[in-house]
Amino acid sequence: MSTPSDGHPALAALGTGRCLVIGEVALSHDGSLGLAHAFVDAIADAGADAVKFQTHIAAAESTPAEPFRVKFSRQDSSRYEYWARMEFTEDQWRGLAEHCRQRGVLFISSPFSIAAVDLLERVGQPLWKVASGEVSNTRLLDRILETRSPVVLSTGMSPLAETDTAVARVKAKGVPVGVLQCTTAYPCPPERVGVNLLPVYRERYHCWVGLSDHSATIYPGLAGAALGMDILELHVALSREMFGPDVVASVTTAELRQLVEGIRFVERMRDNPLDKDASARETEPLRRLFTRSLVTTRTLPAGTVIEPQHLAIKKPGTGLSPDRFDDVVGRRLARPVSQDQLLVAADIEGLSE
16 A cells, blocks of 8 residues: 655655554653653653554543542543643644654654644644544544545554444445554553554455554563564553553553564565575685585595595585595595695596586
8 A cells, every 4th residue: 555655764665574663651641741751761761653642631531430440640530631641732732743744753642532633733743543442433533534635544442343343334435544552451461462463454455554552561572573473562661660550551661672673683584585596695615614525534545445434524615525435435545645634526436526
């Protein structure tokens, strides 16, 4: 599929074999603008391509009665209060987007209401990530599609039929689309990561595919890179001692740096298939050092009929190959040889090279 044009090389490279790595802050800033900016620097320093947040506007997406999925906050009596405490002003979001641009990373934030889409469109972002709980929210999706920017859909809570419908809705508008395998488990155990679905999604939807990983490890990202995925999104924490519901499912910034290096290493391997015969030719000088030759165990005069006890197999491999052993036994020496001499064809009567 065609790739979006935004001026950022990582976005332009989507679909060409280079994985777009998205460091997900989500709400780990805990409502602190300063901490949100610190995340931008840390994720950029780790080598990721994008920094992703979540844009919550409490009055537009929730009711005061919304329960906590897990009661983690000591200062918010309801989920609604927590969403409200996570809000930034439009100017503050604009500052985060500008900081991302200054650091050379993409700014992305998932919207959870139409009001959030409106705000983020004004702020400007090149790619929309639709959270798994919003994939069936057609009014939200249609508003996002009005922006004409690429859309990436998470599948965390979606059966295939729901993903089918959402992908078809995006494609009907002619908007580029990606599908991320995601399992809604925090942290996600290895048996539920689902890397087997990457080729399934690619064949089913003919679009970008990737992982939204909650395993808190670097391993699914490396496995996905080996399979040629296009996008990796994973939660990031500055340390495992941070507060917040997503920390348990996050990698640290040090682990993120290692993961990015690993993904680029894997991509270079995939981009450079090895011709084994050509490689063997290139290493022929080393081969001669590490392989072995037929050598004599004692000094022998010309005309000696060579017997097995006259031969040994030793380094280097610049003489007759050990696989010529049976060809040599029973033949006569064409000229005298000394002990530990590497035999060559000319030393032996009637032996071809």
